[in-house]
Amino acid sequence: MQKKNIAIICSWLDIPKGVGSFFVEQAELVKDNFHVHLVYFKPYKFGFSKRKKASFSIKTNTYFTENKIPVFEVNYPEIYFFRKFLFQKAIEKKAQKSFLKKIDKPINLCHAQSLFDAGFWCYKLNKNFNIPYIFTEHNQLNLKGLPRKKDKLLQKVIANASEKLVVSDDLIRQFASNGLFFDFNKLGNTFDEKCFSYSKKTEDYSFKIITVGAYTPIKNYENLLEALTIVDKNIFSEIQFTWIGCDCWGGDNEQIVSQLTKSLGLKNIKIDIIKLATKYEVANELKTSTVFISTSLCETFGVSVLEALACGVPVISTNSGGVLEMITPENGIICPIKNPEEIAENILKIYNKKLVFDTEKNSEDIKLKFGSTTFIKKISTIYTRNID
Structure with missing residues (x-):
């Protein structure tokens, strides 16, 4: 049976610095059953002045983890000038096309690791390319100060997910305290058994x-x-x-x-x-x-x-x-x-x-x-x- 393709969209990832390492570890656990791809959309600020002609580029860097999991880092501009929303939507769609072209395989499912901002990217991929998605929330949830427009979008992101996963019951309570009442499933978490394991201490070890x-x-x-x-x-x-x-x-x-x-x-x-x-x-x-x-x-x-x-x-x-x-x-x-x-x-x-x-x-x-x-x-x- 042919393996299905999973795109794991990460809200944060910097492998050399060990940031988001547990996303990598979880991807490596399922690589025998699925083709997994790690994706991180990395924005850079973009603006222009009268002296400088506006220009920007979208670039997808591809590399591999130690265990040969492909990683796609999509560098795209965030527009910081008047009427930016006229441009940003088109830029983001182009950024999505950039990594899909690099993968060159139909993605069967996207998995957002945390809603902010991987969940938003999965929602956009679903709307633009009809790719189903699930999410796992890891972070503490606090919507204080979230713009009304983004708050409404968050409701859609959660509602449209094929499955809504959290790492603990406490997160379900946090969603509820923020007025988000959905059917969440608890996934829990895991650890690297090869690294973290029992080791008997010697008799003279210090406290x-x-x-x-x-x-x-x-x-x-x-x-x-x-x-x-x-x-x-x-x-x-x-x-x-x-x-x-x-x-x-x-x-x-x-x-x-x-x-x-x-x-x-x-x-x-x-x-x-x-x-x-x-x-x-x-x-x-x-x-x-x-x-x-x-x-x-x-x-x-x-x-x-x-x-x-x-x-x-x-x-x-x-x-x-x-x-x-x-x-x-x-x-x-x-x-x-x-x-x-x-x-x-x-x-x-x-x-x-x-x-x-x-x-x-x-x-x-x-x-x-x-x-x-x-x-x-x-x-x-x-x-x-x-x-x-």
Whole structure:
């Protein structure tokens, strides 16, 4: 039977920098069952002055991932001058034709990875070329400040999707709180099993606290640092705290984070800041860690939490949404939001061995629920029924 062609439209993608890497990983999981193509529409600002004649170009760059998945980066201009909408629609249609011509195969289904803006592109491809589409929403949903015209278009994008997927029940609640009541299906998420797996620790390993995430208000790292000051006063031997990825959402936060941690005046906790890391580096750090901490205010799913659990690392997390679908009393602890005292109390329970986890079993349980075999079965069934 001939493989069907799937175009995975990404809302963000920069493979050299590791941005959108889980889109690539998910594409690679289904490449044996489908011909998959990764597509990213990358805008550049365009305007003109009296001195400069207006000219623009649409260019599709093609390259391949390590596992030979084709990637199409479509560079197109966004017009920034009077009556831009007279031009923009035609430009976007030309951009769509550009990548379709490069693929040179009929696309059976488009899969938008997040509504903004991959979902909008899939809707336009559906209207212009009659290609059916589905979407998976990963991001927190906040329509505050969204122009009325785009809000109406969003309703159409969701309504016209053959299937509406979300990574967690919490996202369904977020859609509802924004007045979007549709029949959503929960897909969940997955992780790279080859990279994130259980590794038995040696008898003399040191106690290590770890977190992975960008320095941004929604991650609420001030509470984590406050919890560390409480822990520091209640221990009498040196332990380590590692923070990975403070710059993973862009910016240069390393110096701010370093100043914050130094200002704590910790005596027993040694701090290591790693502003960016590959998934392999993250996995290596997790495999030598004792406990993972998440103090987020809101998480649609929490891939970093999933990766920690896959390595057998128990997780202490705030009640932030999507993490509730992974964390159980057997593999971690859920604490109230903005309660550094309770975070610290549970770190100390693990430190003093009052809380002990079966880390190897927990890793296996997570693999059964969220591993590649489970995910491939889910997404392949979804692709097949929407193509049919």
